[in-house]
Structure formats: C-alpha cells, structure tokens
Amino acid sequence: MASPSPKSPEQSEKTKQYDRQLRLWGDHGQFALENGHICLVNATVLGTEVLKSIVLPGVGAITIVDDKIVTDEDIGSNFFLECSSKGLNRGSEALRLLLELNPAVQGNAVQEPPDQILKENPDFFKSFTVVIATSLGEKTIQDLAQHLWDVNVPLILCRSVGFLGSFRIQMKEHAVIETHPDNEQTDLRLDVPFHALSEYLDSFDIDTLDLKDHGHIPWIVIIYKAVQKWRVNNPHWPMSRKEKNEIKGIIQDFIRKDENGVPINEENFEEAIRAVNTALMPTFLPAKSQELLYCSAATNITKESTPFWIMCAALRGFVESEGKGNLPVKGVLPDMTASTDHYIKLQNLYRTQASMDAEIVYRKVQQIVAQLHCENISEADVKLFCRHAHDLHLISGSSIVSEYQLTSSVASYIARHLEEPDVMMVHYILMRASEIFQSEHCRAPGDWEPEGDIAKLKTCVTKLLSDVSCSPFPKDDHVHEMCRYGGAEIHSVSAFLGGCVAHEAIKIVTKQYKPVNNTFIYDAGSTNTATFTF
Amino acid sequence: MASGETQTSTDQQRRWLHIRKLLERSGPFCHPDFEPSPEILDFIMESCKILIVGAGGLGCELLKDLALLGFRKLHIVDMDTIELSNLNRQFLFRKNDIGLSKAKCAVEFVNKRVPGCEAIAHHCAIQDLDEGFYRQFHIVVCGLDSIVARRWLNGMLMSLLQYNDDRSLDQSSVIPLVDGGTEGFKGNARVILPGMSACIECTLDLYPPQKTFPLCTIANTPRLPEHCIEYVKVIQWAKENPWGSNIALDGDDPQHVAWVFEKAQDRAMKHGISNVTYRLTQGVLKNIIPAVASTNAAIAACCASEVFKLATSCCTSMNNYMVMNMADGVYTYTFNAEKRPDCVACSNSTRVVEIEPQATLQSIYDKLCEDPAYLMKSPGITTVINGRNKTLYMSSIKSIEERTRDNLKKKLTELGLFNGADILVADVTTPNTVTIKLKFAEYQDVEMTR
Ligand SMILES: [Zn+2]
Numbered sequence: 001m002a003s004p005s006p007k008s009p010e011q012s013e014k015t016k017q018y019d020r021q022l023r024l025w026g027d028h029g030q031f032a033l034e035n036g037h038i039c040l041v042n043a044t045v046l047g048t049e050v051l052k053s054i055v056l057p058g059v060g061a062i063t064i065v066d067d068k069i070v071t072d073e074d075i076g077s078n079f080f081l082e083c084s085s086k087g088l089n090r091g092s093e094a095l096r097l098l099l100e101l102n103p104a105v106q107g108n109a110v111q112e113p114p115d116q117i118l119k120e121n122p123d124f125f126k127s128f129t130v131v132i133a134t135s136l137g138e139k140t141i142q143d144l145a146q147h148l149w150d151v152n153v154p155l156i157l158c159r160s161v162g163f164l165g166s167f168r169i170q171m172k173e174h175a176v177i178e179t180h181p182d183n184e185q186t187d188l189r190l191d192v193p194f195h196a197l198s199e200y201l202d203s204f205d206i207d208t209l210d211l212k213d214h215g216h217i218p219w220i221v222i223i224y225k226a227v228q229k230w231r232v233n234n235p236h237w238p239m240s241r242k243e244k245n246e247i248k249g250i251i252q253d254f255i256r257k258d259e260n261g262v263p264i265n266e267e268n269f270e271e272a273i274r275a276v277n278t279a280l281m282p283t284f285l286p287a288k289s290q291e292l293l294y295c296s297a298a299t300n301i302t303k304e305s306t307p308f309w310i311m312c313a314a315l316r317g318f319v320e321s322e323g324k325g326n327l328p329v330k331g332v333l334p335d336m337t338a339s340t341d342h343y344i345k346l347q348n349l350y351r352t353q354a355s356m357d358a359e360i361v362y363r364k365v366q367q368i369v370a371q372l373h374c375e376n377i378s379e380a381d382v383k384l385f386c387r388h389a390h391d392l393h394l395i396s397g398s399s400i401v402s403e404y405q406l407t408s409s410v411a412s413y414i415a416r417h418l419e420e421p422d423v424m425m426v427h428y429i430l431m432r433a434s435e436i437f438q439s440e441h442c443r444a445p446g447d448w449e450p451e452g453d454i455a456k457l458k459t460c461v462t463k464l465l466s467d468v469s470c471s472p473f474p475k476d477d478h479v480h481e482m483c484r485y486g487g488a489e490i491h492s493v494s495a496f497l498g499g500c501v502a503h504e505a506i507k508i509v510t511k512q513y514k515p516v517n518n519t520f521i522y523d524a525g526s527t528n529t530a531t532f533t534f
Numbered sequence: 535m536a537s538g539e540t541q542t543s544t545d546q547q548r549r550w551l552h553i554r555k556l557l558e559r560s561g562p563f564c565h566p567d568f569e570p571s572p573e574i575l576d577f578i579m580e581s582c583k584i585l586i587v588g589a590g591g592l593g594c595e596l597l598k599d600l601a602l603l604g605f606r607k608l609h610i611v612d613m614d615t616i617e618l619s620n621l622n623r624q625f626l627f628r629k630n631d632i633g634l635s636k637a638k639c640a641v642e643f644v645n646k647r648v649p650g651c652e653a654i655a656h657h658c659a660i661q662d663l664d665e666g667f668y669r670q671f672h673i674v675v676c677g678l679d680s681i682v683a684r685r686w687l688n689g690m691l692m693s694l695l696q697y698n699d700d701r702s703l704d705q706s707s708v709i710p711l712v713d714g715g716t717e718g719f720k721g722n723a724r725v726i727l728p729g730m731s732a733c734i735e736c737t738l739d740l741y742p743p744q745k746t747f748p749l750c751t752i753a754n755t756p757r758l759p760e761h762c763i764e765y766v767k768v769i770q771w772a773k774e775n776p777w778g779s780n781i782a783l784d785g786d787d788p789q790h791v792a793w794v795f796e797k798a799q800d801r802a803m804k805h806g807i808s809n810v811t812y813r814l815t816q817g818v819l820k821n822i823i824p825a826v827a828s829t830n831a832a833i834a835a836c837c838a839s840e841v842f843k844l845a846t847s848c849c850t851s852m853n854n855y856m857v858m859n860m861a862d863g864v865y866t867y868t869f870n871a872e873k874r875p876d877c878v879a880c881s882n883s884t885r886v887v888e889i890e891p892q893a894t895l896q897s898i899y900d901k902l903c904e905d906p907a908y909l910m911k912s913p914g915i916t917t918v919i920n921g922r923n924k925t926l927y928m929s930s931i932k933s934i935e936e937r938t939r940d941n942l943k944k945k946l947t948e949l950g951l952f953n954g955a956d957i958l959v960a961d962v963t964t965p966n967t968v969t970i971k972l973k974f975a976e977y978q979d980v981e982m983t984r
Contacts, residue, residue, distance in 0.1 A: 011788075011812065019619045023817065023824040024718055053827040057622055076549030079598050083649055101625050162556065163839075163849060180861060216755065335758055343757040344806040450559055477562035484561040488552040491602035492838040495595070499831030500864050503719075506828065513719070516863045524839045525563055527723075527852040529866040 014058075014104075021057050029510040030058065034104075036509035037061040039125065041114050041133035041144070042068070043094035045489050046160045048080040049498025050132055051098050054505055061106035062098070063128070066091030067113045077491045118143050125153055130505045132156045138404070138439045145170055145400035154508050157400060158501050160494040161434065161444070162485025163525035164427050167501050168534070169518045170400045171508070173297075175308040176393040177385055178512045185390060187330040190224055191237050191282050194329065194353050200345065201225075206254055211264075214256055216339035218346055219272035223279050226250040226272075238280055247280065248273050268337040275336075283326050285319060292392055293319065301368060307377045311385045312392075314364035318357065328357030328386040358386040395517045403534040410534055411468040417532065418470050424521045424530035426473070430482045433460040444487020453483045481525075493524045550575060553604055556848050565847035574846050578604040579650070582845050585671040586610040587660060587687055589636035591825055592677025592714050594626045595834030597640050600675075601648040603842045609671070611656040611663065612637040623827040660687055661965070668709070669694055675712040675841050677834060679823065681741055682911065682963050684713065688726070688734035689964035692879040695729045701882070703729045710844050714837040718824040719861040721833035724871065725840050725854045728880060732854065732871040735879035739906050740855075740871070759810040762798040763818040770797055785820035794819060829860055878908070878968050884956070891974040895926055895949060896942040902959060910961040917957045919950045926957070946972065 015022065022030055036059050040047050043066045051062055070085040070093055078094070085093040092109040099107045110117070110124075114136065117124050125131055125144075131153055133144060141157060148155040149170060158167035193201065201224045206217065226247050230238060238247050251272050255263045292298065297305070298312035305313075318328060331354025333347045362382040369376055385392075403410050417425035437445045437453075437460045445457040458479050462472045473479070500520065507515045519532040547554075557574040584605055586596050589612035597610055614636050616627045626643040627636070637655035645651050656663065660683055668674070668690050678684050688711065696707040711726040713734070722740075726733050751757070752765045771783045776793055784790050795815040802810040816822065836856060843849045855871040858864075878885050889898065895915070902913040914928035926949055927941050928934045941949060951957070953974040958967045 013618070016618045018622050019813070019816075020822070020825040021622050021827075022813070023822065024826055049831065052625060053831050056625055056827040072545050072548035073551045077552050077602055079602060079647065082647060100628070102621075182859075182861065337751075338755065338757065340755050340757060340805045340807075343755075347757075348806075446555075446559075481561045481563055484555065484559045486555045486559070488555040490552060490556065490839075490842075492599045492835045492842060495599050495835035495838070496832050499828045499833075499835060500860070502831070503826075503828035503860050503864070506826075514862045520864055524836070525849045527836065527840075527856050527866075527868045529864065531863055531865075 018058060025506075025510050025512050029512050032510045033506060034058055034060045036129040037063065037127065038505060038509075039063045039065065039128040039131045041065045041131065042135045043078075043080070043091045044074075044135045044160075044494070045078045045491055046134045046158055046165075046494040046498055046501075047132070048078055048094045048098060049495045050134075050158070050501045050505070051094075052080070052101065053499055053502030055098050055101045055105050057506065058102060058104055059506075059509070061108075062095070063108045063110060064091040064095050065110045065112065065114055065117065066094070067111050077489055077494075079491075114144060115140055118147055122147055122151075126151045128153055129509050130154045130156060132158065132501060132505060134158045134160075138435050141435075142401050142404050145404075149399045149401070155400070156501055156505060158497055159431055160489050160497055161431065162482065162488055162490060163493060163523060164431060164482075164485075165493050165497040165522040165524070166428065166431055167497060167504070167516075167520050168400060168403070169397070169504060169508075169516055171395060171397040171518075173397065174395040174508065174511075174515065175306070176395075176507075176511055176514055177308070177388050179388070179391045179393045179514050180512065181391050184332075185281075186278060186334055187283070187332065187390065188220060188279055189283050189326075189329065190220065190227065190279060192324070192326065193224075196349050196353065200349055211256060213339075215266050215268060216337075216342060217268055218336050218338035218342050219268055219275050220279070220336070220346065221342075222251055222254060222269060222272040223247070223276060226254070227280070237282060239282070244276050244280060247276050251276070271337055285325060285327060286390060289327060289390065289392065292394055301372065303372045303374050305372075305374070307375075307381065308385075310368050310374070310377060311361070311365060311382060313368060314361050314382075315386070315389060317364045318361050322360050323357070327389045328361060329353045330387060330390060331355065332387075354387070355383070358383045361386050393514050395515065397518060398534055406467050413532075413534065414468045415470050418465075418468075422530070423526075424523065424528065425532070426478055427521050427523055428519070428532065429461060429464055430478050433457060433464050434482055434487075436460040436464065438487075444485075446483030446486035448486075450480070450483035450486060454479055457483055490524070493522070496524065497522060550604060557846055561848075563849060565843075565850050568847040570848075574848070575604055578845060579606050581607070582673075583607040583609070583671045584841060584845075585668070585674045587674060587676040588612055588678045589624075589640045589655075590614070590620065590677065590679065591623045591716065591827075591830035592834045592837070593636070594624045594640055595831055596675055596677055596714075596838055597626070597644050597653060599835055599838035600841060601644050601651045601653070603838060605841075605845070606650055606652045608651065608653040609656060610637050610641060610653060611658065611660055612640075613657065613659045623825055623830050625827070660690075665690070665694060671709055673710050673712065673841050673844055675714075675837055677714050677837070679715070684715075685734050685963040686965055687711070689879050689966055691726075691728050692733060692735075693966045695880075695882070697882055703882075712837045712840045712844070714833045716825065716829045716833050719826070719829055719859065721829050721858045721860075723833050723836040723840070723852070723856045723858070725844070725852050727854075729882070730873075732873040733877060733880040736874040736877045737855070737871045738909050756801065756805055756807060759798070759802055759807055759814055760818050762801040762805070762807060762810055763794060763815050765801055766794045766797040767819060770801075783819070785816065791816050791819060829858075832860070833858065874907075878970075879964065884969050884971050886971045886973050888973045888975055889946070891947060891953070892945060894943055894945055898946070898957070899927060899942060902961075910959070910963055912961065914960045915957055916960075916967075917949075917951060917955060924950070 038054055038059055040051055043064050068090045070081055070088055070090045075081050080094045080097040089111050095107045095109045131148055145155055152172050154171040156167055156169050159165060201221055204221050206225050229250050230247055238244055251269060255266055255269045257263055293312055293316040297309045301310060301313045331351045333350050362379050365377050365382055434445050437457050445453045461479060465472055504515045507513045516531055517533055519534055521530045558570050558572055560570045586593055589610050600608055615633055616631045616636055618632055626640045631639050635657035637657050641653040641655040645653055676687055691709050691711050694707055696704040698704050708728050714723045747761060747764050752761050756762050795812050798815060799810045840852050843851050853870050856866055856868040858866045876885055902908045902910045912929045915926040917924055925938055927938045955972050957970050960967050
C-alpha cells in the first residue's frame with residue numbers, strides 16, 4: 001500500500017525537544033529565554049539546582065561567579081560536583097557538569113569573589129538579564145543589591161539552611177502583559193454591544209425558529225434576548241440576584257415544550273441559565289487597569305519610556321475617546337453549544353472588533369513614537385498588548401537595602417506579621433539573625449555544636465526584634481532548631497527552592513506569568529510556604 | 535592501606551556532614567520517636583530500601599534527591615524509553631540515550647555521579663512485579679503521570695496490609711507511599727500511610743475529570759480547532775484508513791500526525807475555523823500535558839523531603855496533601871485529606887452498594903464507571919452462585935464479552951443475584967478483585983452479615 005505521506009511541516013529538532021514547555025510560554029517566550037543571560041553568584045547546592053532548571057529549558061547563557069574550592073561536604077550534597085572535583089574551583093566544576101545538560105547553552109566561570117568584582121569591575125553585572133545570588137554575607141548582599149538596583153538588573157537572593165529556605169526578588173519595575181490567568185474573565189459587552197454585535201443579535205427571532213435551529217442558538221443571543229424582554233418593564237441593566245433570577249426565569253420560558261407541556265431538553269438554554277451570572281457582569285474599566293493607565297509613568301511619557309508605558313499611554317487615549325470608558329474588546333469567545341455558522345459568525349464579530357480597536361491603539365502608539373522620536377513598536381506587540389489589556393500586571397519593586405536597613409515601613413510590616421502571629425515571619429527573622437550571627441562569628445550558628453550557640457543566636461534575634469519594635473520571642477524553640485541545623489544545606493530543601501527560583505527567573509526573562517512579589521519563605525519541616533512583600 | 539581506609543572514612547564523614555547535623559542532633563520539632571544517633575545514617579545507607587516508581591520528570595529528580603540524602607538501596611521502575619521531548623526536564627538523559635530504557639539510564643548516571651549509591655533499575659511495567667517485590671521496601675515514592683497506574687500501585691500497597699485477630703491494623707505491614715504529580719506550572723505532593731491516612735482511592739474526586747468532546751459536536755457542529763482534530767482522529771481515520779485497514783493512528787508517528795493535521799485543516803477551513811496548528815494537533819492526539827523542569831524539581835524535592843522524614847523521624851511528616859501553583863507567584867496549600875471509612879482500597883470493610891432490585895447489570899456497570907467513588911475503566915464483574923464462579927460481564931476478553939454482553943440488559947435478580955449477594959469486580963485500576971455487597975433499596979433492615 002502506498003503511503004499517503006503528506007507534506008509534513010517537519011518540526012525542527014529544537015521544537016521537538018522543547019515541545020512540553022513551548023505549550024506553556026510559546027515560541028516567543030522561548031526566544032526571550034534563549035536571549036537571556038543568567039549570572040549565578042556561588043555554586044552551592046541551591047545555586048546549581050537553580051541553574052539546572054534554567055539550563056534544561058534552554059537559556060541563552062550562564063555565568064557562574066565563585067572563588068571557592070570544592071570540599072567533601074560540597075560533593076556530598078551537590079549533584080553538579082563529582083569526586084574528582086575536590087580541590088578545584090567550585091564554579092568551573094559546576095559549570096562543566098551543568099553545561100552537559102544542554103549543549104545549546106553557553107557558559108562562563110569567573111573565579112573571583114563578588115566583592116572584588118563590585119570594587120574593580122562593577123560594569124560586569126550590567127549585561128545580565130537576571131543575577132541570582134546565594135550564600136553571601138550581609139555586607140556583600142547589600143553592596144550587590146544596591147549596585148544591581150542602580151543599574152536596573154533584577155536580582156534574586158536565595159538561602160537554604162536546614163529545613164528552611166527563602167528567596168527575595170529585587171526588581172525596580174516589572175511589567176507583565178501575558179499573565180496567563182487561570183480563569184480569564186469573559187468580555188462579551190452585552191450591556192454595551194458594538195454596532196455589528198447588536199445588529200447581529202437583533203437579527204434573531206427566538207420564537208419563530210424551528211426546533212433544530214432553536215437548539216443551535218448561542219447562549220449569548222439567548223441572554224441578550226431575555227434581557228431585552230426584561231427591560232421592557234425595567235429601564236436599567238439587571239444587576240441584583242433577584243433580577244438575575246428573573247432573567248433565568250425568562251430563559252426558562254424560552255425553552256420549547258413538547259405536546260404534553262414538558263420542557264424539551266435544550267443544552268444551549270441550560271448553558272444560558274448557567275452563564276447568566278457572569279454574562280451580565282457590566283463592562284467597566286477594572287480598578288487595576290485604571291490605576292495603571294493613570295499612574296505617572298503612563299501620563300508622563302518621555303523618550304526614555306519603555307514600550308509598555310507608551311502602549312499604556314496610547315491605551316488611555318483609546319479608553320478616553322473611542323472606547324467610551326472601556327478597554328479594547330478582547331476578541332475571545334468561550335465555546336458554547338451552537339451551530340458552526342452561528343458560532344463562527346459571532347466569533348468573527350468579536351475578533352473583527354478587537355482588531356479594529358487594536359488598530360486604533362496602534363495608531364495612537366505611532367503618534368507618540370513619532371512625537372518623541374523613540375523606537376518603533378510593532379503592530380503585533382500592540383495587538384498582543386490589547387488582547388491582554390484586561391490582565392496587565394505591574395510590579396513596582398522595593399530595594400533589598402531598605403529591607404536590610406529596616407526602614408520604618410519595613411519594620412512595621414514585619415512587626416504586624418509577628419503579632420498575628422505568623423510563624424513564617426518568625427522563620428524570616430531567624431534566617432536574618434543567622435546572617436548577623438555569621439558576620440559576627442564567621443560561622444553559621446550551631447556549626448560546631450548547637451547548645452553553645454543558642455544564647456548567642458538569641459542575642460541576634462532579640463536585637464533584630466527590638467529594631468522592629470517587637471518584644472523577644474517567649475520561647476527558644478526556633479532558635480534551638482536553627483542551631484541544630486548548624487548551617488547545613490539539605491539537598492531536597494535546596495532542590496525545592498532551586499526549582500522555584502529557576503521558575504521565577506524564567507518568568508522574569510520571558511515576561512510571562514506573575515512572579516513572586518517579592519519574598520518567599522519555605523519551611524520543609526511543616527511543608528508550608530508564604531509570600532511577603534517588603 | 536590502613537591509613538587510606540581511615541582517610542576514606544573521614545572523607546565519608548565529612549561528605550555527609552550536612553545531613554548528619556540533622557540526624558545526630560535533637561531539635562524541638564522532631565517526631566516524638568526520634569532519637570538522634572549516627573546509626574540513623576547507617577540505616578539510610580545500608581538498610582533502608584526505597585522504590586521509586588517512574589523514571590520521568592519526577593523520577594529523575596527523585597533518584598538524584600534521594601541519593602544525595604544518603605539513600606543507597608534505591609530501586610526505580612519504568613517501562614518507558616527515552617524520547618527527545620523528555621530532554622527539557624529529564625536531566626539524567628542526553629540525546630545519545632534516545633531509545634534506551636529510562637530506568638537503566640537514570641540508574642547508571644546516578645550510581646556513577648554519587649559514589650556508594652547502589653540504585654537498581656527495573657525496565658518493566660509496575661504490573662509485571664508481584665507482591666513479593668513490593669513487600670521488600672520500606673517506603674515507595676511515586677512520580678507517575680498516569681492515574682490508572684497510580685491507582686494500581688496504591689491498590690498493591692493496600693493489599694499488603696495485614697490485620698490482627700482483633701481487626702486492628704498490623705503496623706509492620708504498612709509501607710508508606712509518597713506520591714507526586716505535576717501538570718504544567720501546577721503540582722501536588724502527598725504522604726499516604728496505607729490503612730491509616732487517606733489513600734489515592736479515598737480522594738479520587740481530587741483528580742479533574744478528563745475533558746472530552748461530545749461526538750455530535752465533533753461530527754455536526756464543530757466550533758473549535760480541537761473539534762476538527764478530534765473528528766479526523768475519531769471518524770475520518772477509521773473511514774479512510776490512510777495506511778491500510780489495520781494500521782491504528784499513532785500519535786508518535788510524524789506522518790500520521792501530519793495526515794491528521796492536514797485533514798483537520800481542511801475541515802477547519804470548510805467551516806471557517808481558525809488556528810489548527812501542528813502543535814495543537816499533536817497535543818490533542820497524544821493528550822500531551824505541558825511540563826517544565828522547574829515544577830518537577832520542586833514537587834520531587836518536596837516528596838524526597840517527606841521520604842527522608844519518614845525514614846529518619848527527624849521531623850514530623852506532612853499531613854498529608856500539598857497542592858502547588860506556580861503560575862501566579864508561588865503558592866502552596868497543605869491540608870489533611872480525609873480517609874474514607876468505606877474506601878474500597880484501604881478500609882478493610884466490604885463496600886455496600888444500594889440498588890433497586892429491578893435494576894439491570896448495566897446500571898451496576900455504569901455506576902462502577904461513573905460514580906466518583908469508583909471511576910473504573912472496564913470493570914469485569916463476577917459472582918459466586920452455589921459455590922461456583924459465574925462471570926456476569928467482562929469486556930476485556932473479546933470472546934467473553936460476546937458471551938456475556940446480553941447479561942447487561944438483564945435484571946440482577948434474573949442473574950441469580952439477591953439482596954446481600956457479593957459481586958467481585960476486577961479492573962485495570964486495581965491489582966485486586968474488589969468485593970461489593972449488593973443491598974436492595976426496598977429492604978430496609980437487611981442483615982448485612984460479613
Ligand atoms: Zn482509601
């Protein structure tokens with residue numbers, strides 16, 4: 001038998017290899033990732049576990065900064081070191097074994113301590129997409145964080161000790177257009193139908209259709225007709241639960257009956273009744289969008305403004321004029337029982353309107369770009385922006401230095417969470433106190449023997465607590481537990497955090513999905529996590 | 535020689551310094567049974583046998599994590615071979631390994647990288663291994679993508695439970711099961727103490743129902759690109775048999791996928807439907823679940839920590855189910871999934887099904903497939919009448935299916951079943967036959983003797 005062998009759109013090797021992740025962030029996300037360059041400071045277990053999950057999906061390049069020499073303890077817990085690595089530079093050894101994971105990734109190792117680089121060649125860090133640092137002393141953390149804040153390079157600072165771990169993301173500003181919400185709001189405009197939509201909806205007469213067609217009417221039409229009928233006696237849009245129930249009653253009456261007066265099972269009408277609550281949500285400018293469009297970055301556009309803010313400014317122009325207070329139509333129709341013709345017609349109406357709206361926004365973008373002589377923004381980018389205009393997400397970050405210096409807002413934030421009482425904030429205090437201990441005693445608390453360090457660590461904790469105007473902890477149990485850890489790095493705890501940090505770095509590089517804002521605490525002992533925003 | 539050995543043993547001591555701190559020191563949050571001692575590390579290294587089920591995204595991570603937590607007696611089972619699309623997350627495999635056994639490749643890599651690790655590979659299906667095999671392990675940790683296989687494994691561990699004369703559970707027969715699963719940016723991890731805490735069957739409702747498209751939509755009113763692809767897969771392939779009448783559609787054959795893609799595009803074009811892509815076609819045909827390294831790393835690590843806690847008691851175990859979502863920030867929630875007192879797998883009691891005496895065998899069959907407490911795939915139903923086995927219905931073997939098909943239409947009473955009768959049900963979701971007692975609805979106070 002001859003093979004029908006159609007001209008197959010042969011997928012590239014790369015597309016096949018990355019297939020499972022391309023379904024999550026698309027080819028454009030992959031493109032961004034492949035242009036990313038991640039810097040890791042210190043190839044600890046946590047550090048290499050982070051890089052592993054960034055190298056596998058195919059980041060462009062990695063650079064490891066590490067001046068340490070590989071020890072037995074390193075080999076015992078770090079998968080990206082081997083017995084023969086002992087005595088060699090830790091960063092170079094880890095780099096070699098990490099790059100084996102994916103030949104497409106470039107890599108460098110720099111065998112200098114970060115302090116020295118900051119002093120002698122601070123521009124070194126400027127070129128990275130994200131810097132990830134672990135196992136640093138308090139002083140270096142602040143120096144590095146301050147520098148990266150100044151040069152506007154995102155930093156993820158992470159720790160792993162015993163059953164505890166944390167990471168902190170520092171970014172000045174991070175805008176996400178494709179947030180991929182789990183439950184996306186529909187945007188049907190039944191209360192403010194655009195011309196083509198109302199024309200189409202009005203063309204239906206539910207009562208005169210034959211039974212087969214009746215069962216093929218999309219629920220959007222059904223709800224629209226029910227509301228029209230209801231509004232004969234009510235001037236406003238149905239909002240309350242009672243009014244929505246009246247609409248459901250009208251839809252119920254639309255359902256055809258058989259010769260015995262028993263309602264016929266019509267799936268589309270059932271769907272209409274289920275959809276009433278969401279479909280009748282009035283169209284409005286979400287508070288979050290309002291805030292974004294009218295913040296100073298969007299209203300004071302300059303030559304230095306990023307494309308995101310230029311598009312926000314153009315979008316505001318649209319909302320204020322053509323949009324009559326609303327965002328551009330999304331152009332997405334949920335699936336619903338309907339004949340192919342009805343559904344496709346309706347879908348095309350929404351899509352066409354969406355593309356007309358986006359076109360207007362694009363023209364406004366072009367005007368701004370021309371006025372300011374800044375770099376052009378592609379029509380495709382503007383279209384994508386408009387498609388997701390309802391779910392834009394902006395993170396305005398805070399600096400790690402202000403967190404470390406316990407400015408008054410940080411102090412009161414911590415105090416508030418300690419009063420609740422929130423054990424995850426207690427873990428944060430313990431990790432910070434251990435860092436202070438480390439800089440005072442040049443070793444982790446409990447490194448040699450736990451009991452002797454309990455009192456000393458407690459002093460650090462109490463000092464930290466008094467700095468945020470909190471009284472000392474009534475019990476020593478968390479201090480004791482921290483001394484038990486003795487600075488141990490448990491592989492599975494670091495592997496968990498490594499996965500999370502890699503994940504967040506990928507979100508930052510691809511500018512898709514919402515990253516943690518801004519601090520994540522993990523307790524593997526109780527299997528709990530928490531997010532704090534310093 | 536002697537000094538060399540001492541040198542090695544101090545290296546060894548230093549190498550495991552991190553976990554020794556946890557195991558040789560007591561702390562305020564330890565399990566009440568915990569007594570710090572160097573012997574715990576010896577136990578982990580020399581005696582504690584762990585079975586890892588699955589050598590995929592989670593399995594590779596688990597093997598690495600457990601080896602670096604000191605475990606050496608590791609077994610890993612997986613029937614699959616390595617494919618190119620695994621390499622974005624299954625980090626123990628390289629392009630050269632494509633086509634080789636996942637279990638063998640993973641074991642080879644980790645034993646080489648972590649000296650002293652003695653992992654053993656089993657390149658076979660979990661169903662090929664018997665009770666004696668599973669009974670040898672202290673803990674089983676599972677990273678599968680198939681719910682049916684997971685349920686089968688759960689059933690196996692439940693069937694190893696032994697009960698004392700007073701019907702209390704014999705604790706020594708309990709093999710804890712740590713289970714992880716991921717889907718895209720989401721995942722879950724849980725600890726199951728068979729007979730003591732909720733098992734997989736207790737919480738079947740936590741699995742989302744599979745998304746299916748009604749046949750009439752696919753055939754008559756397609757609206758989405760998926761509908762067009764399903765049409766070609768379900769209807770057009772069988773009609774046209776492009777590679778001959780006995781060649782089944784193979785989602786892994788690029789030519790087959792390309793054929794479906796083209797036909798689906800034609801159909802979409804005819805109906806004005808857009809966005810039929812090659813990637814979507816492949817996704818629908820193979821029911822592809824997106825997967826990424828980071829989510830797998832986090833979930834597997836969480837499972838590995840729980841194995842470590844169970845094996846050492848150095849900290850209390852998770853109680854008992856964690857869900858994780860990494861799409862919007864990183865969010866986790868840990869809760870206590872409740873054990874079903876009448877669970878078919880873990881309760882040591884016979885499940886009773888209440889049913890109309892007029893009901894047909896079909897209604898029992900449907901209940902076994904659709905009731906969220908069973909969700910079976912193709913249950914085979916037998917009973918014992920007057921001491922003799924009688925097959926009532928079985929679809930898995932063609933000749934028996936044909937012989938018993940008519941029984942589905944018959945009433946239970948016509949088949950010799952009565953109030954209080956036991957039916958025995960076999961299914962791919964369980965290694966054991968499940969006994970179900972029928973209770974006719976009108977009999978209010980029937981004596982339900984065991
Ligand atoms: Zn159960």
